[in-house]
Every structure is written in C-alpha cells, then in structure tokens.
Amino acid sequence: MVLALVTLAMVDRILLHYAAGNAALAAGTTEHIVYNVVAILLPLNLMAIALLPERGLVTVQGIAQWAAIIVQPAIVIQLFKTGNEGVFSFLDVSFLGDLNPTWARIPDLSAIIFVVGFLILTAQYFWRPDSERKNLAWVLLACFMALSQGYGGVESTSYLATAGLMIIISVIDTSYRLAYQDALTGLPTRRGMYDLLYQITHIHYTVAMVDVDHFKNFNDRHGHDVGDQVLRMVASLLAGVSGGGKAFRYGGEEFAVIFPGKQVEQAQQHLERLRANIAGKVFTIRGPGRPRKKPEKLKPVAKPRQTLQITVSIGGADNTFRPDEQPDDIIKAADESLYAAKQAGRNRVRIRAKPKI
Template sequence: MKTRALRLVPGGLLVLAATALVHAAPLGDAASALVPAYPYAVFGAGLLLGLRFSRSRVILALLVLALADRALHSWSAGGDATAGSGRAVFAAVALLLPVDLAAIGWMRERGVLGAPGRWGLVVILLQMFAVASIRRPELAAVGGALELALVNAGLTEWTAIPQVALLAFAVALVAATLRFLLGGGAIESGLLWTLGAAFLALTARRIGVPSSLYLATGGLILVVSLIEASHAMAYVDELTGLPARRALGEALDAVSGRYAVGMIDIDHFKKFNDQYGHDAGDQMLRMVASRLAQVTGGGRAFRYGGEEFAVVFPGKSVDEVRPHLEALRRAIQVSAFMLRSPDRPRRKPKPAADGRLAGKRVFVTISVGVAEGERRRSRPQEVLRAADEALYRAKEAGRNRLST
C-alpha cells in the first residue's frame, strides 16, 4: 500500500506545479511565452516514447489530450466557454475527455498494433470528426443535449463545465481510482492525475494559456509514468514486487566499504510446486517476499531468481547481520501459509465450528547463507558466490538454518 501511495507523488507534484504557474502573477508572462511550445514538446516526446516502448494506452491518451487542446484552440480559442459557437465544442470536449481517459485506463495493453490500440485510434478519430461537426446549425439540438441540467444550475456556477460533463468526470474519477486500487501501476496513477489536470483545464471560463498548460501537463504526467513503468519492468520483479536481480547488481556496485550479503532459498520449493501447483508456488513466493521486505538491520531484499532471494546489508559484518537474518528465518518458520484455491474468496475465511480455519494451512522454512565483503578487497560476484556456498552448506546440514 505504501508503494502504491508513492506512485501518486510525481503526478500530484506536476499538477501542483502547473496550478502554481497558472495562478502565480509573476510567472504569467513566462507561462504565456512557454505555453505555445510546451504542448508540442510534451506530446511529441510522449508519442515517440510510447512508440518506442509499445505502449498503446499512453499513445491514445496523449492523442486525446492533444486533439482536445487543438479543438479548443481552433474552435473556441480566446472565446468565452459559456457562450457562442465554441460553447458546443467546449461541451463536447468536456464530455468526451473524461470518458476516453477512464476507458483507456481499463484497456488491456496489447501493443501499438494490437486490436485495442487500432480500435481506440478509430474511435478517437471519429470523435474528432464529431466535435468538428457539432458547430453546424443543423446539429444545434446535439449541443443543447450536452447542456442538459441535472441539478439546480446554481450548484455548478463555479465552473464552465456543463452538468452532463461534470457527471462524466465524476464517473471517470471513480473508474480511474478503482483501476488504480485494483493493482494499478505507474500508468494507472498517471491516468488518474491526467484526469485531474484535464478537469482543471476545463474549469476556467476562457480557453487559452491555462487550458493548454494543464492539458500539456497531463501529457507530461503520462510521459513520466511511462518512464516509471519502464524502469519498474527492468528493476522490479513483477511477481513479488521486490527489486530484481538487475537492481541487486547495481546496488552492489554502488556500495562502499564493508557490507554483508545473505542468500536465501525456500526449502523444498520445487516439491511444494509439484504438489500444489504453480499458482500456490507463486503465492508462497509472494508471502516470503513480503516477510523479506520487512527485514531489520538496514537490509534490503532482492529477488535473485526462482525461489532464491538476496539481502544486502551496507556497512555491516556477518556477525552484525546474523541476529536480523535469524529473526527473519524464525518469523517465516512460524508463519502459517493458507493455500488459496481458484474458488477461494480474497477475504480471509471465517473459522470453522471447531475454531480452525477452513482450507489447508502449510508452513514454509528458509535456508540462509551469509558472506561479507569489502569494496576494495573483493568483487561483488565473489561475495555473492561465497554467500551461495554458505547457503549450500546450510541446506546440506538439514535446511531451515543459517550458515556462514
């Protein structure tokens, strides 16, 4: 939960910076000078990165923002968002923008050339054609429908956004929040904040610098989210959420002075995997990883590969880290592991009549090998090898123990 909350920080800071830029009088002239180039730079860079990393959702969201910005500037620029021929365009953009962003958030990533990406592009282009056509006199009834009053008009006087579009924003906010909470990553967090930036862009009663600044900032949030997601793919293990082997290598390269490394292996994991299946094996890996992430003594846990993990203790010796690794081993040993069958609910099952939990409880143990190194005297690969040899001795001695 803490990691997920941290994913919200970059987007929030960017929205806050854009808001400060819009409302800070001393920065008004500077903002006006930068805004014309800002959207082109953001959307151009974002589209290139999206193509490079084959992220269709980011590309579609950037297209939605860019086309919304161009539509507002082409047909409502400098105009009052509450009246005139540009009002229908404004109302249409205000309705479609949140709907599109929420829908993109729930799309499955299938690459730029995948079916979802192709159909998404078709829908966006059709929407652009519809927005361009809505100013025609014969479509005045459509513009009127977009202005339908759902509640007393006095309740929404604070914004130029029509009530129908406000409802769309509210529904989109709920949908985007749920998507983020249900296992969303950096992209989902970015789309959530992009939705907020789009709302701020349309809240003003005149189209111009503020709307472009907010919409471009929404694009910048997506670019940052894309970079975060790409970093996570390279450095974070998807199954356990721990830093991956590549991150371990860089952490060892960056350490200075003395350090200790603990290599950890789940005892009899292959037998467990064969008996209960790969899904149960994945559950066990996640459970052990969650305990390792809480290791004390300044250690940092990594997924090394398979059922093996590593813990790095900068500035510590073997004797100093032994109590912390022993405490970790004992904590895992006494932790009951409840097997989750495919039809088992996510919530904890109620106790049976005799007080026991329904389902099969199993226990897991780990073996630990520890070695220490000194930056000037030993290479990280040598320390890892020594820790791995110590781990082998622990397993040969009967498992569920620590060896040096």
C-alpha cells in the same frame, strides 16, 4: 498512457483550431458546438482509458482503442458536412441549474460526467495505488479546469499541458517502481541490491543468498498460484530480518539479504534466526475464493485446509576474504555457500570459511 497523451494533444489542437476565442461562448455557433462535444467526449475517453485493461499499442485491443479515439472527430466532422449538427443541441440542456457554477463554462451533462468520473478514478486511486493510471483523477480535474475557460486558448492549453505532465510523471514513477520493486513480493529487485552494494563497498558487508527448498515441487504439485503464495510469505519474513539486513528479490525462488557493516560471522546468527522463523511458520494454502485480507468474521470450513512446511537454504559470504573482490564475487561466493547448504540436506545456513593465516 500514450493514448491519454495523444487524446489531450488532439483536444488542445481541436479547441485552438475550431473553438478558439469568445465565439465558442455563443450558443448555436460551430465553435460552441465543437466545444460542447469536446467537453463530453474528453472525460468519457479518459475514464475508458483508465478503466479498460491496457493490452499494448499494436494488439487487437490496442488498435481498437486507437481507432475509437480517431474515429470520433471524423464522425463529428461528417455530421457538420451533412448539415446534421443540430443533433448536438441537447448538449445545451440544463440539468443542474444553479449547481453548475457560472465560472465553469461547460455544459451540465459534461459537468455530471466529470464529477462521476472524478469519483470513480479517485476510488481507483485508493483501490489500486500501484497502477500507473492512479493519477488520472487529477488529470481529469486539470482537464475540467481547461474546459472551464469556455474556449481554446493559452489558459486551456496550460491546463491540458499540466494534465499531460501528470501523466508523464506517473509513467516515470511506475517505470521506476517496476525496475526497483518486485511486483509479486513488494521487495526491492536485484537492481536495487546492486545499487546498495556499490554504495557500501568502503565498509564490511555480508551477502546472503536465500533459496526456497523444493520450490519446483510446490509449483508442479499445487500450481503457480500456490507458488506465488509461498514466495509472498517467504518475502514477508525476509523483510523482517534482524541485524539490520535488507532483503531483495533476486529472481525466481531466490532472494538476497545484505547486511551492511557486518562480517559474515556476525550476520550468521541473524540468518539462523531467519531460517528457523521460516521453517516454523505454518503455511496454509489459500483457496481460490479466499480474500487477501482476513475478514472480521471467519466462515466455518467444510474440510481442514491443507498446510505445507516451507524451508529455505541460506549461503553467506562477506567482503573480507580478499581485498580485490567485487560485489559479483561476493554474490558468487554466497551462491557457492548456498549450494553447500543444499548439498548438506537443505534447511540450513552455510557461510564461506575465512582463510587460515
């Protein structure tokens, strides 16, 4: 997305320096040719940025993308220096006639590219709503409005600045989601769990640590793809935990459930129900060609699908043990109860016992 911001900044500087004022509206002038070239290259570059995978700024692919952006103005300048600017005359050819509104002072070819690009990026918005590039359709629309001014100036700069602001907001939104939402399971992350814990320190609460039994064996025997399927299935059941519990991805195959306002004895029945629901769920290994969503018509299978039994061990503790305990202390106590559950044979719930008075 840094590349998109740099592209917008370059376009703004080029328009202000080479295509400012009404001279850009007069066909055949240098300003007009520069404006037309920008109107063609800008949407093409934004589409390329949106559709090509991002590999980082200093990788081979990243450097190639930087070079592709930087070399374009150099090529145009070289054509002008050698007196070959006439090659750009085709940009004034009319394809659309009256379909291109008079207020949109962009060449017909550019209008076509903008429309096609907007449709493609809008489809991407719905296809990959979690992508940081999901707002590039609206960035493209802002760029269209900038170029519709017909020349560089305050209006075009304002629209391009709006497009840049959209990109920055999209990056901030994506960064927030990466910090607070686990990409694999969709559950809130450990950071979100700690935020909740420090918000409810003034009331009773229970922390339950949940660990998938024998998860390493699933990974070693069936591969990481099956391991990811197991984690997604467990996470979906954790998200539906009863008793007002809130589920989180703690890390690896370990999850956490927080019960605000409940002591551990009150949360225990909900944890037992959760454990039983997971143990009773038939887990079918998804084939490599199986779609994520269930199709309307199921195709007959040549052989029975392999199933696995998934179980979890759960350890719980609350904040009523000692008045000076901090959230980390409660988590540690819940982890110790989880260890006790595993030592007792797995697929069971253990809670921290209260001190006898």
